[in-house]
Amino acid sequence: MPLPTELAEIGSAEELRALLGEVNPRAAVKERIRLHPRDREWLAHSPLCLIATSDAAGNCDVSPKGDPAGFTLVLDDTTLAIPERPGNRRADGFHNILGNPHVGLIYLIPGRKETLRINGRARLLRDAPFFDDMVVKGHRPALALLVEIEQIFFHCPKAFMRSEVWRPETWNPDALPSHARISKDVLPTEESLEELEHYYGPGYAKRLYAG
Numbered sequence: 001m002p003l004p005t006e007l008a009e010i011g012s013a014e015e016l017r018a019l020l021g022e023v024n025p026r027a028a029v030k031e032r033i034r035l036h037p038r039d040r041e042w043l044a045h046s047p048l049c050l051i052a053t054s055d056a057a058g059n060c061d062v063s064p065k066g067d068p069a070g071f072t073l074v075l076d077d078t079t080l081a082i083p084e085r086p087g088n089r090r091a092d093g094f095h096n097i098l099g100n101p102h103v104g105l106i107y108l109i110p111g112r113k114e115t116l117r118i119n120g121r122a123r124l125l126r127d128a129p130f131f132d133d134m135v136v137k138g139h140r141p142a143l144a145l146l147v148e149i150e151q152i153f154f155h156c157p158k159a160f161m162r163s164e165v166w167r168p169e170t171w172n173p174d175a176l177p178s179h180a181r182i183s184k185d186v187l188p189t190e191e192s193l194e195e196l197e198h199y200y201g202p203g204y205a206k207r208l209y210a211g
Helices: 011-021 035-046 092-099 129-134 160-161 179-186 193-201 203-207
Strands: 050-052 062-064 073-076 079-083 104-110 115-125 145-154
Touching: 035 115, 050 092, 050 179, 062 092, 073 129, 092 115, 104 145, 179 193, 193 203
Parallel strands: none
Antiparallel strands: 050 062, 050 104, 073 079, 079 145, 104 115, 115 145
16 A cells, blocks of 8 residues: 555644643653562563663664563662573664663563553673573573663553453464464575474474573
8 A cells, every 4th residue: 555645744742742632640640760669579570571772873673581470680779680591693672772772671461451661771791690690491691681770660551451462362373374484485594494394393492591
């Protein structure tokens, strides 16, 4: 579908506010700069975090980080550490952080419709004494993301309610082809579909923490 020639674009903060209306009073005062005990509870039960970064030119990236619940280490009321596990080694977000330390985090708990949002400044660490506290299945992280919190708040559940993302009866994973088939279709790889199916097969889970 071609892009329409006439787009009613919003060009100012004043236009945006006029369209959306005033901020909900509760939303206007919910920001914090230090972890509350409820934030710590949430982090202790969250197995998944989405990390948003951008480079010095403003090009953005979002990367998921997942581990057993409580994988984010709370160092104090304003500092978190997130371990890195073996992956594809692109390190897009890490490259961004080297040029622009600002990060945005969203922590999810399966079945819960609200999320915990944390914004702050990050640094990359190759080692620290607390790395020993982030060992999972014998894997000690090769690096970790140290996040100094600047803003934290709980985000309302409306998006998860609208999407019904936690309702299993709405799930239809087989509506799309396998990951191997998608990889074969979109990547310039010489591997056969059979080779990709084998790579992403049962043995894939065994390599989650392989260095």
